[in-house]
Amino acid sequence: MISALLFAVLMESGSAAAAVQSPPPPAAPRETKVPQPVEKTLANGLRVIVVPKPGIPLVAARLVVKAGAAADPKGRDGLAQLTADVLTKGTTTRTAEQIAQGVEALGATMSANAGWDSSSIDVSVMSSNLEKAMEFVSDVARNATFKQKELDRERARTLDSLQVTLEQPDEIASLVAARLVYGDAPYGHNLAGLPSTLEKIKREDLVKFHRTNYHPDNALLVFAGDVKPESAFTLAQKLFGSWKSGAAGSQPAEKSASDTSKPRVVVIDMPEAGNSAVVIAGRGIRRADADYAKAVVTNMVLGGGYSSRLNQEVRIKRGLSYGATSSFDMRADVGPFIAAAQTKHESAAQLADLMRVEIDRLASTDVPATELVPRKAAVIGSFAFSLETTSGIVNRVAALALYGQPLSDINQYVPRAQAVTAEDVKSFATSHLASKNFNVVIAGNAKEFIEPLKKEFSDVEVISKADLDLTSATLRVRKKKE
Amino acid sequence: MRRLTLLFLFVAATSRAATSIPPIEYRHRTLPNGLEVYAIQDRSTPTVAIQVWYRVGSKDDPEHRSGFAHLFEHMMFKSTKNMPSEMMDRITEDVGGANNATTLDDATVYYEVVPSNYLETLLWAEGERMGSLDVNEANFKSERDVVKEEYRYRVLAPPYGMLFNVLPADTFVKHPYRRPGIGNIEELDAATLDDVRSFHATYYRPDDAILIVAGDFDSQQLDGWVDRYLGAVPKPSTPMPDVNVPEPPRTEEKRVAEHGANVPLPAVAFTWLTPAASNEDAVPLTVINTLLTEGDSSRLEQKLVRGEIAAEVFSQADLREDLGMFAVGAIMASGHQPVEAEKIIREQIASLASQPIPAAELQKAKNLMLTSELRERETSEGKAFDLGEAIAIDHDANAVNTSLTRLQSLTAEDVQRVAKKYLVDGKPVVITYTDQGEKK
Numbered sequence: 064m065i066s067a068l069l070f071a072v073l074m075e076s077g078s079a080a081a082a083v084q085s086p087p088p089p090a091a092p093r094e095t096k097v098p099q100p101v102e103k104t105l106a107n108g109l110r111v112i113v114v115p116k117p118g119i120p121l122v123a124a125r126l127v128v129k130a131g132a133a134a135d136p137k138g139r140d141g142l143a144q145l146t147a148d149v150l151t152k153g154t155t156t157r158t159a160e161q162i163a164q165g166v167e168a169l170g171a172t173m174s175a176n177a178g179w180d181s182s183s184i185d186v187s188v189m190s191s192n193l194e195k196a197m198e199f200v201s202d203v204a205r206n207a208t209f210k211q212k213e214l215d216r217e218r219a220r221t222l223d224s225l226q227v228t229l230e231q232p233d234e235i236a237s238l239v240a241a242r243l244v245y246g247d248a249p250y251g252h253n254l255a256g257l258p259s260t261l262e263k264i265k266r267e268d269l270v271k272f273h274r275t276n277y278h279p280d281n282a283l284l285v286f287a288g289d290v291k292p293e294s295a296f297t298l299a300q301k302l303f304g305s306w307k308s309g310a311a312g313s314q315p316a317e318k319s320a321s322d323t324s325k326p327r328v329v330v331i332d333m334p335e336a337g338n339s340a341v342v343i344a345g346r347g348i349r350r351a352d353a354d355y356a357k358a359v360v361t362n363m364v365l366g367g368g369y370s371s372r373l374n375q376e377v378r379i380k381r382g383l384s385y386g387a388t389s390s391f392d393m394r395a396d397v398g399p400f401i402a403a404a405q406t407k408h409e410s411a412a413q414l415a416d417l418m419r420v421e422i423d424r425l426a427s428t429d430v431p432a433t434e435l436v437p438r439k440a441a442v443i444g445s446f447a448f449s450l451e452t453t454s455g456i457v458n459r460v461a462a463l464a465l466y467g468q469p470l471s472d473i474n475q476y477v478p479r480a481q482a483v484t485a486e487d488v489k490s491f492a493t494s495h496l497a498s499k500n501f502n503v504v505i506a507g508n509a510k511e512f513i514e515p516l517k518k519e520f521s522d523v524e525v526i527s528k529a530d531l532d533l534t535s536a537t538l539r540v541r542k543k544k545e
Numbered sequence: 546m547r548r549l550t551l552l553f554l555f556v557a558a559t560s561r562a563a564t565s566i567p568p569i570e571y572r573h574r575t576l577p578n579g580l581e582v583y584a585i586q587d588r589s590t591p592t593v594a595i596q597v598w599y600r601v602g603s604k605d606d607p608e609h610r611s612g613f614a615h616l617f618e619h620m621m622f623k624s625t626k627n628m629p630s631e632m633m634d635r636i637t638e639d640v641g642g643a644n645n646a647t648t649l650d651d652a653t654v655y656y657e658v659v660p661s662n663y664l665e666t667l668l669w670a671e672g673e674r675m676g677s678l679d680v681n682e683a684n685f686k687s688e689r690d691v692v693k694e695e696y697r698y699r700v701l702a703p704p705y706g707m708l709f710n711v712l713p714a715d716t717f718v719k720h721p722y723r724r725p726g727i728g729n730i731e732e733l734d735a736a737t738l739d740d741v742r743s744f745h746a747t748y749y750r751p752d753d754a755i756l757i758v759a760g761d762f763d764s765q766q767l768d769g770w771v772d773r774y775l776g777a778v779p780k781p782s783t784p785m786p787d788v789n790v791p792e793p794p795r796t797e798e799k800r801v802a803e804h805g806a807n808v809p810l811p812a813v814a815f816t817w818l819t820p821a822a823s824n825e826d827a828v829p830l831t832v833i834n835t836l837l838t839e840g841d842s843s844r845l846e847q848k849l850v851r852g853e854i855a856a857e858v859f860s861q862a863d864l865r866e867d868l869g870m871f872a873v874g875a876i877m878a879s880g881h882q883p884v885e886a887e888k889i890i891r892e893q894i895a896s897l898a899s900q901p902i903p904a905a906e907l908q909k910a911k912n913l914m915l916t917s918e919l920r921e922r923e924t925s926e927g928k929a930f931d932l933g934e935a936i937a938i939d940h941d942a943n944a945v946n947t948s949l950t951r952l953q954s955l956t957a958e959d960v961q962r963v964a965k966k967y968l969v970d971g972k973p974v975v976i977t978y979t980d981q982g983e984k985k
Contacts, residue, residue: 072860083627083669083774084627085627086628086636086666086670087665087666089640089660089662089663089665090662091662092591092660093591093661093662094591095590096590113639118589119919120565120919121919121920121923134841137645143879159841159851160847160851162841163840163841163846164842164909165842166842167840167841167842167909167912167913168905168909168912169841169912170909170911170913170915170916170917172840175563185919187916188916189912189916191917216851219853219878219879220850220856221809222879223856223878223879224856226810226879227704227810227876229808229809230704230808230809231702231703231807249691250899278813291875313706313897335805335806335807336702336806336807337701337702337703337706337807338694338698339696340702352880363621368639370638370639371632378691378694379631379687381690382686382688382690382691382694384595384690384691385691385695385697385698386692405694405696405702407694411837436549437638437639437640440639440641441638441639441641441642443640444640444641444642444660444682445643445645447590447592447641448592449657449923451590451923452920452923452924453837453923462923473562493788505945515753521761
């Protein structure tokens with residue numbers, strides 16, 4: 064009797080004091096609710112999509128025009144972005160200052176930017192001020208005046224920010240990689256332009272880009288947050304209903320990517336750089352590709368998130384970098400696959416080698432279930448997390464609409480990711496992830512890594528940063544004849 | 546910071562604001578071992594955020610070990626008695642969650658978001674690493690290399706990385722806030738595994754920690770798990786060391802010329818000393834920060850960027866536990882010199898102090914701060930960060946809500962008084978930043 068009582072007491076204090084040696088298992092999961100988009104197309108062709116998410120009194124909205132940097136005319140690189148920059152700097156009834164004052168008095172943020180396949184005006188505002196904020200979106204989208212003075216000002220800012228960009232090894236390596244993957248095709252240029260192309264852009268170019276592409280029948284309007292669909296539709300009708308339809312956009316989107324050219328190994332010598340950046344890049348897939356889910360899962364295995372293979376090998380096992388990542392930037396046409404990391408100069412060749420080995424390993428061996436299951440969970444988890452904010456929802460839904468995917472696909476993301484098998488990953492990697500098809504770019508202090516790199520590759524091109532010309536795939540400034 | 550990318554090295558003090566924000570409702574209790582536990586329930590999505598705030602930060606770096614608190618933060622993802630290295634990733638990322646950590650001047654925060662059915666697992670894991678750390682030499686050296694890479698990535702590679710790295714050193718004279726949290730290569734190299742063990746024993750203890758759980762949980766279950774996994778961690782008998790170094794007031798303005806590699810455009814920054822985050826003048830200082838640089842209509846955006854003198858402007862009310870730093874600066878436009886921005890920054894600061902700002906401008910700043918706070922509160926993680934900052938930095942959990950009331954009632958005279966007291970009567974340090982090629 065006594066010993067039984069004593070035993071019970073010991074048991075209890077034992078469980079409270081001693082550490083539990085293995086992790087307690089998870090409870091049964093609760094289902095994640097995916098917010099549901101509803102849509103309506105106005106008579107002028109504007110497609111309006113609303114994703115209600117009550118709770119916090121906040122709305123994110125985006126007006127998307129289906130033309131971006133891929134539509135930059137030859138030699139006018141940066142036009143789409145510059146058009147977006149100047150768009151918010153004056154309309155027929157408001158100056159740049161009045162627009163900034165007016166939007167910010169509401170506590171709202173408004174910004175306009177170009178992507179590769181689209182240009183967007185984004186707003187984040189408390190729901191009670193939604194209509195007033197959307198008035199500004201409507202005004203700049205429809206009535207922007209593109210004053211010469213504002214163009215000059217924005218161009219000067221872009222040129223200054225380019226000076227900063229072009230001092231950074233990671234930025235240089237990415238820009239060079241885009242040229243190598245796409246040559247002179249539209250996706251090969253810098254989205255923000257370069258000094259020589261920005262100088263050529265005239266006011267008429269902006270006006271024409273706007274006139275050609277900013278039309279309701281070439282646009283989407285997406286709302287997410289504390290707004291009812293009916294009131295958003297009414298608001299859209301009120302502010303955009305009289306926007307005149309026009310000829311559809313200027314963009315032959317399927318010609319933005321060139322065919323594969325021979326992969327190259329290029330070093331940009333930057334002796335003063337603080338570290339070296341390594342980029343391995345090639346052609347990826349279109350957003351509308353049937354292999355979308357396979358690409359997302361395969362990339363999560365290779366270079367998405369912290370525990371991906373690239374980060375395991377490069378950071379966790381060897382301490383060679385703060386982080387290594389990869390991505391498929393899926394676009395209207397074939398977007399790039401990019402793997403990137405930075406390291407001290409003397410490790411750059413080793414880093415490039417490790418990354419290429421990991422890329423090739425996907426096609427040669429099966430991903431074990433013990434790896435595939437958690438990587439798919441990471442895909443699904445980051446999808447769910449992105450839907451917790453109004454801006455995250457707008458991103459997801461606007462991309463579906465822009466790339467012609469059914470909005471109901473928002474419900475298919477999880478089951479499609481779940482359905483990807485080890486064979487899918489292997490076959491996808493076999494057709495899309497072979498390092499022999501990829502370019503290698505290293506920007507950094509060449510003398511610290513050039514010897515080991517030359518042992519790995521027979522034909523390394525070394526270009527001094529002073530001789531780098533990003534306007535063409537030759538990459539070299541043409542020397543003047545003496 | 547373990548893996549987030551930040552343009553500037555100093556972490557933004559969260560702005561807090563005015564009308565119609567629902568308050569953050571939290572439940573608080575203190576365990577017998579001293580652990581403070583806060584819970585914010587929100588069952589709208591099946592996820593939960595877990596944060597452990599330790600009241601130890603970069604200001605507690607040991608002597609000649611600048612960067613150590615941050616290096617130590619990285620070691621907390623390695624093995625414990627019952628967890629192999631990187632197990633935190635297995636029970637977060639691998640199940641659809643995420644984890645990270647950040648080292649502030651005054652605190653180190655470990656944070657996770659997971660599907661809520663993993664809450665118990667995570668509480669166990671946080672108890673594990675609070676109770677024991679079992680790292681080896683190989684782990685330590687490899688992770689130290691990662692931190693050195695982080696230093697190159699944040700400080701050496703970006704053209705203005707070094708500017709933001711040196712601001713605290715040029716601002717504080719005596720207080721350990723003067724040392725940058727990321728450290729430097731030499732002092733990181735000097736750190737040893739014994740330093741790691743002794744740092745854990747000294748600072749990682751329940752009576753020095755705050756647990757915040759926000760999101761989807763059952764309160765009774767939560768309390769049981771917290772008692773079981775974190776209540777079991779013993780409270781050490783040794784006292785908690787505290788930094789107690791008074792920063793002398795500035796008696797005169799100071800000028801410093803700093804240099805970096807590959808700096809295409811010169812820059813200038815002003816810094817002033819401010820009171821601690823818990824001071825009643827903290828809210829007006831964050832309003833001044835908003836007035837100066839938040840949005841295209843802000844004063845310095847208008848005067849310097851629209852005025853085509855600067856390419857970029859920045860400011861920061863970097864309020865901390867002991868005292869703070871208010872920083873304002875500009876990266877010049879091509880062909881312009883820091884002296885031009887310096888003149889306008891001085892004029893704008895003087896004008897904030899010489900007359901009350903217009904009512905509409907004050908309301909604009911309040912609305913911007915309110916909306917930004919709404920965005921912060923969209924997620925359980927955002928709410929937990931707000932609360933943690935109030936507890937650890939402001940020393941008042943309720944400040945998470947009262948600072949909004951304070952903002953709401955703030956007057957133009959408050960702004961004027963505070964601008965005069967700290968920015969006009971206070972003496973600035975003026976830092977110019979140019980390419981090292983110009984160093985003579």
